[in-house]
Amino acid sequence: MRNEVIFFINGAEHRAGGEGVFQTLSRYLRYDQRATGTKIVCEEGDCGACTVLIGRREGKGLRYRPVNSCIQFLFQLDGTHVVTVEGLSRNGLTPLQESMVRTHGAQCGYCTPGFVMAMAAMYEGGARPASPADVRSALTGNLCRCTGYEPIIKAALDVNGQPAIDDLFPPAPIVEALPNGEGVRIGNFFKPASLAQAIEFKAAHPKCVIVQGATDFGVWCNKRGFVPEAVLSLDAVPGLDELRIEGDELHVGGRTTLAVLEEFVEGKIPQLAKILDRFGSPQIKNAGTLAGNVANASPIADSLPFLYVTGATLELSGSTGVRNVPVEKFYRGYKTLDLQPDEIITRVRIPLPAAADSLRLYKVSKRSHLDISSFTAAVLMRRRADQIESVRIAYGGVGPVVLRLPKTERFLAGRPFALETFEEAGPIARSEITPISDVRGSADFRYLLAGNVLRKFYYDVR
């Protein structure tokens, strides 16, 4: 078992141990390494100024994805290669940087290194953006206050001969030198190489936090001064990155990131793909996991209404074996879970909606992208001719946990599929929720949405 983490930055090996591993990558870069191209603005994953590429082993090589370095901790980097704007510029400006210069894609320049890194990711694996829409979706996670984005979109589409990161940093020697699959233990940080060890550690440290993408955990640390008693990483536990369709179920391993899930469900579950498109940003989704979204138990977590209406089950692994808990039963109150101290979510099993069923997922937020929802909803309906056979409805942001709406569901079942039916259902839906007013919206707004979204559903599927 190693007692330090080993990673590379811009082709050079770095090792970290002790308390230092709890430092964020952005601070390590800026203040320890004086690589100040990476900027810190929000320290909560919401602006992208700190974007770097992290290369992880995939097959024999490295696959680079953009992440927010302000909510990545050094302990998460074990076995990776980090490329910063300084690394990208190692042989001079690359064509995309030249393009940014030409098109006035940088004004004050503070967001620019983050944009450049997110743009570089668009050119990985032989890909390149074909349309402004491609660019927008790749740059969702980067805020710019100066340019109005228009020049940046132009710059991104006007690039020829952009090298891949592998061209700048030949992967073979790095892959060779990076650790692979072995366990790490540094004080109260543990990265075991087996599930059994993970469960054992968790049992021994009931207050330990499983840190996966750290997209929630990082914000607690940076903004609320949270100091974990112990940290457990599942990165080296084999099998948790499973992602496949098994019969009429989708199986999502406990470590599967939202980005990988999004790529997978594209075309298979279009509604889920659509909601994942509006989930955070590429940087967030490259780090964050579905299990993390479930375990974080936010009433406005975007995956939950979908998991509720499809009847998803969580596979929980603990010292005494495996339990399967329906996702709806998992939440006992605001952020209280049916999860034993020694248990880990190892899999999410999602029954696939039948082709004939109508599924719609809704997310209402102040800004269309990279925003936490004010209100979420999922409606899954089975219809026979002009009659509603059955319907499942889940709302988020209207109570301490995501809610099913049993009265509304019962009301709708058996009634004609008509606008009036859904209009009449509105007041019933409102009677089933208890929204509050907060920074993301007033209770009145949410009451209105709770009714309106049913009418919207009618029009969407009619």
Place this chain on the structure above:
Amino acid sequence: MAVVGKNVPHDSARGHVSGESLYVDDIAPARGEVLVDFLWSPHARARIRSADLDAARKVPGVVALLTHRDLHHNLFGPIYKDEILLAVDECTFRGQPIVVIAAENAEAIRKARAAIVIDYEPLEPILTIDQAIAAQSFFPDPRIIRRGDADAALANAEHILEGIFENKGQDHFYLESQAALAFPEEHGALTILSSTQNPTEVQEVIAHLLGLQMNQVVVETKRMGGAFGGKECQATHPAAMAALAAQKTRRPARIAYNKDDDMHATGKRHPFQNRYRVGFNSSGEIVAAQFDLYSDGGAYADLSPAVMGRAMTHVDNAYFIPNVEIRGTVCRTNMPPNTAFRGFGGPQGATTIESVMEEIAAVLKKDALDVRRANCYGIDSRNTTPYGQIVENNTLPRLFKELPERADYKRRLAEVKRFNESSETHLKGISTTAVKFGISFNTKFLNQANALVNVYLDGSVQVSTGATEMGQGVNTKIQQVVADELGIEPERVIVMVTSTEKNNNTSATAASSAADLNGGAAVDACRRIRERMAQVFRTSTAAKGEIVFADGQVWDAADLTKKMTFDDLVGIAYRSRVSLGERGFYATPRISWDWTTGGNPFLYFTMGVACSEVLIDRFTGEMKVLRSDVLMDIGRPINPGVDRGQITGAFIQGMGWLTTEDLQYGAQGELLSHSPTTYKIPNIHDLPEVFNVDWIEHDNPVNLYGSKAVGEPPLLMSISVWCAVKHALSFVSNGEVARLRVPATSEEILMRMSHSRAAVAQGVQR
């Protein structure tokens, strides 16, 4: 080959894209440096009964805890000297600094902050304009602009419209939060590196607060990671706190706010509440109007009176109002002092009348564009502003004709109407609005600048001015102008760090006019140098004709055999003991202003017309901008690429203010949306799906190379988006005038739709 008018890349662009450009907090720590931060008031208003710093002093790593007692003076302010840096016995806004903490590291600062014990007695705060009006809590000198007899004309008007326009504030959200570094020098002097738009103000305030002469304080600004007005006055506070720490500890001192503290502690764009009574005839022509503007100035005056002045001189926007009365009152509240923000009151004034235009159109069931055209300032008549300035070189009528044609407005308006009749799920709106933005500081004496131009022995050139670079490209424009003046390549010219050591008594880089003023001063310096060099040329070549400087060469226009390189001529001039450096000066001509008599506060106006179309989800209130067309008169741009970026950037920033940027406060005035998680500036997906930006070819003979200022005016082009929302709402308002506040968030839109549609009938039941 001239470079003015060419698309030269931003002079820092290569550094920006490679991450090499340095901002204040990127500078490596000096040996012995202390970190500086501050404890701020958690109350909007409270008496400080006692403060106990003993425990905090004992925290390991704490170097100094400083309070108002450590200041030489504690009173400053750009207009009125009414602001204190460190609270004495009463806190007047939440976020107000009380104790400055200097420590070895961030951990010690955190612990020290927690260990400071302050006994507060919370007092009833004033948090809103309404509360301020009720308490008659105003800053001195409400202002009035008056022409004709509004009362009488209103009494006779065919139609009267009354209403209130309300807007929330806007956080600047520059990506680089406030930051400064202070270095102690010999004999008590200080050098400050500050992320400020106004090095002179930082210098003046620090000298005053710390008991130094101004000549003992040097302030340098290399660049800012965005500013937008937020670093015009309010960069002074962090710089002063760092300076105080450096003075007292005799160690270099660094302060860099985090985003949350920055948003809590700094002032914002002013919330306004503008009441209006407008009289108009059946063709939509306004015959009289009364505007009563109230702004929330916050706890100290800062620039609020000047912002109000600009709001009052922009509430007419592009429209002639024969009889008019405009009152402006700045409320004193317990919010952080509100301050400059791109547009400087102009947007709040102009949005008010653009909103009125939509309402007149709704009342008369007319096309709002026709109403606007009917009221637009004329070329030869109906062309005097309420404050008496003639709108010269007026391109508004032309823009109002060309832009709707380019945008295919008429057809799309008809299409919008058809769509709204048939769609049960969505609503569309379209609106064409204008901007007429006065260029020059409203305060006359600020309209001056100086520039230092040094030509070196090898013919390369350094320019220093008081302009600060915040991304807007002012340095690039000055570089281009100097290159052309001296007839050399732009690569031979470097614009240096802005420093009070080289340029004294400079004005803030603000009011969009930094290139006009500082460029003008640089031109003055170049021309004097060129004149002397031409004399040297004549002496050494016996040239008789006009001496031309171009393409790195100097020649006699009358005899082309008399020619040498610029660099060679520099050598000859040097050996002839002729000065190759110069200080230029510029003072804006022709301007005059007096609150009682009016006058010509502006040298010229930057103008534009924009058309936006929006799509609204009837069930959620979510809004999307389908298309925006912008056509401006920005004179002859010195750098079209830079100016285009100013237009797109300002438009989107304005759109943020008008739509998604929603400052939310708790009951005690605590800012709840204090980071990008909850405060939503526009994202790349918020760009209009189709976004056409262009300008007309039109000379501006009164300004630098025929150019016009472009920093602020296009922000007001985004009012078209908000008015398009208002237009959409007019389809569901049951004959009533559709009201709308700023920002038009999805919630605001949905609530308005639901009320106006009496969808409340279906009702919010609990």
